[in-house]
Amino acid sequence: MRNEDRHLSDEELLLASDLELSPRREAEILSHLAACEACRARRDKLSSVVSDFGRAHREELGTGLPSVASSRAVLQAQLAALSSKSKPSGWQHQIANLFVGNRWAYVAAVLLIAALGLRLLSRDMLQRDSRSLAAASNAGPLLPEPNLTPGATRPINATQVCTPGPPDQMATIPMAVRQAVFHEYGMDGSQPREYEVDHLITPELGGTDDIRNLWPEPYATTEWNAHVKDELENRLRQLVCQGKLDLPTAQRDIATNWISAYRKYFHTDKPLSDVSNLRWAEERRPVDEARMQYALLTPMMLH
Amino acid sequence: MPVLMRDSTIELPYPSATDAPLSAAVPGIPIEEEVMLLFDQLRNRLLRYVLSLGVCAHDGEDIIQEVFLSLFRHLQLGRSRANLRGWVFRVAHNLALKYRNGKRRQQVRMDPDSSLVEIHLDPATNPEEQLAEIQRQRRLLAIVRALPEQDQWCLYLRAEGLRYREIARALEMSLGAVSNSLARSIARLERAG
Numbered sequence: 471m472r473n474e475d476r477h478l479s480d481e482e483l484l485l486a487s488d489l490e491l492s493p494r495r496e497a498e499i500l501s502h503l504a505a506c507e508a509c510r511a512r513r514d515k516l517s518s519v520v521s522d523f524g525r526a527h528r529e530e531l532g533t534g535l536p537s538v539a540s541s542r543a544v545l546q547a548q549l550a551a552l553s554s555k556s557k558p559s560g561w562q563h564q565i566a567n568l569f570v571g572n573r574w575a576y577v578a579a580v581l582l583i584a585a586l587g588l589r590l591l592s593r594d595m596l597q598r599d600s601r602s603l604a605a606a607s608n609a610g611p612l613l614p615e616p617n618l619t620p621g622a623t624r625p626i627n628a629t630q631v632c633t634p635g636p637p638d639q640m641a642t643i644p645m646a647v648r649q650a651v652f653h654e655y656g657m658d659g660s661q662p663r664e665y666e667v668d669h670l671i672t673p674e675l676g677g678t679d680d681i682r683n684l685w686p687e688p689y690a691t692t693e694w695n696a697h698v699k700d701e702l703e704n705r706l707r708q709l710v711c712q713g714k715l716d717l718p719t720a721q722r723d724i725a726t727n728w729i730s731a732y733r734k735y736f737h738t739d740k741p742l743s744d745v746s747n748l749r750w751a752e753e754r755r756p757v758d759e760a761r762m763q764y765a766l767l768t769p770m771m772l773h
Numbered sequence: 774m775p776v777l778m779r780d781s782t783i784e785l786p787y788p789s790a791t792d793a794p795l796s797a798a799v800p801g802i803p804i805e806e807e808v809m810l811l812f813d814q815l816r817n818r819l820l821r822y823v824l825s826l827g828v829c830a831h832d833g834e835d836i837i838q839e840v841f842l843s844l845f846r847h848l849q850l851g852r853s854r855a856n857l858r859g860w861v862f863r864v865a866h867n868l869a870l871k872y873r874n875g876k877r878r879q880q881v882r883m884d885p886d887s888s889l890v891e892i893h894l895d896p897a898t899n900p901e902e903q904l905a906e907i908q909r910q911r912r913l914l915a916i917v918r919a920l921p922e923q924d925q926w927c928l929y930l931r932a933e934g935l936r937y938r939e940i941a942r943a944l945e946m947s948l949g950a951v952s953n954s955l956a957r958s959i960a961r962l963e964r965a966g
Contacts, residue, residue, distance in 0.1 A: 480956040481949070488937045490948055519959045523917065524932035526910040531821045538816055541834055545812060545841050549805040552845060644834055 478502060483513045539622075540647045543681035547650050612694050613727060614685035618654050619670050621725030622683040626676035632711035643667055643679060651684050666696040670728070671721050672703040675710070694729050698741040702732045709735065804848045812841050815861060818933040822862065823869040825929045836868045859942025862930060866943055912965045920958055927954040 478486075478499060485491050486499045503509055648667045652658055657665075668687040671677030687696045706724060709715035723731040733739060816837060823833045843864050848854070917925055923944065930940045940951045 480959065481952040484952045484955055485937060485948065490937050515963070516959055519962050520928070520931055520955070522910075523913050523928065523962060526913050527825070527917075527929065527932045528821065529910075530914060531824050535817060535820055536830055536834060541816065541837060542809070542812065545838055546805075546809060548838070548842060549808060549845055552842070553803065553805050644831065646835060646838060 477506065477512070478509045480512070480516060483509070483516055487513070487517065536644075537679060539678060539680045540644065544644075544646050544650045547654065547681070612688070613729065614670055614687075615655070618682075619685040620682055621671045621721070622678045622680040623671055623676040623721055624678050626717075628710050628713075628717045631675060631707065631717060643684065647679075647681060647684065650681060652686055654681075655686055657686055668696055668699065671725050672707075674703060674707050675720055675724065676717065677721075693741050694732075698732065699728055701742065702728060702735065705735050706731070804845060807848065808841055808845045811844065811857070811861065812837075815858065819862065819865050822929055822933055823865055825925070826866070826869040826873060828869050828872045832872045833869075836865060836872060839868055840865045856939060856942045858935065859939035862935065862939065862943035863945070866926070913962055916961055916965045917958070920961065924954045924958045927951055928958045931955060 482491070482495075482499060486496060489496065491499065503513065649658075651667050652665075665686040665688055667684055669677040669679075670683050670685060673679075677683050687699065702724065706715065706720040710717050710720050723734070732741065736742060819837055819840065820830075820833050823836050824830065828836065840861060844857075844861060847860070853860075917928055920928070923946075926944055927940055927946075930943055935943065937948055937951050937955075940946070941948050944951070946954075
């Protein structure tokens, strides 16, 4: 539709809005638009129809999008692992440069490095094995590593913590996040069902699903297990809601050392294990297994 | 403890200068940081797009991870940075179809009657106007779902702020085919409005 007397087509108006036409045709269209009110109105109409649809589309799907934080943390961890694998380190470059022009010396150096590497690798494997053994023998981390799991909270106040919310729903921490947690703790070979990938600061006290707030906590291997921590979480929430403890202190105490916090708030050196707690633990276990089964249905992301 | 929550990331609905992907390597910035930059710009848009194609949220999250790992490898190998957003959406599109076709299609779209329950309406409007707006938006969505699949894809990508050139790359179509498809879809939407 190159005739100046005719109106512009919708296709041309659409492409012109993204500057996708040749400079010459674009100049013709601009000149036509300046003179033609009907084409300007049409251009605005096209834009408003797409805009209306986009709003409806975003509002329809936007309400259910999972939080970005966990997804971001998993990607960041995977990229860090890939980068460290793929980049030759500075010292490798420097050694290679030392032997430029001397192939045999270079080969000897590579063999030496390989031997050293094997030795280091075997030591690393031994360490990994001992960690796996520790995990397999149910001596998993009682306390999270502060550098891996310092805790993460969302902005929330005591009133919000104590306002009854909707009934507890099945926590669906994605499998990829669970695996990333096991991976960063060097526990890739562990049995997932023996652990709860638990929030250090429970969501009921404002903790988030961020990987910095998650760690693999053993269920029943020691006296200080996931069920015992759950008792502490309930106790802290109760104290916050009774006005006997402020929320930031509760968050800090559970994040710093939850076992010390348990001793402090229950005034005991050992976990309380009355009949009601045991019954509650028995009831809870199948739910956690159901969660794990649900998570196992998803494709594996980490190898 | 609901894990699904509304993301508060503020997004521009349409292309802007700040949206521009990196068309050349930035000296001193590691590739993984570039990838995270694009992740921050595009994650919600990509996720909405793959959900529109009929994959569930769980698979959608996995697809997003795969997309950005592929982007990392793509940049690491020094491959083309031209039209990087189009490239990213193309990878996501292909993966979403693979996931969708690989298993029984799961119902991810909300029930049409409940889909707009949480829509944010202008509080200044009266209930009749609000009802009319809800009905109008439902009509728009229903019309789009009845369009040929490729027309839907073009419209979803435009709604996520992609330029025509980027849509063309994502769907491996010509620019002319993209503008024809959108003109056709807009005409259908106008008739419903």
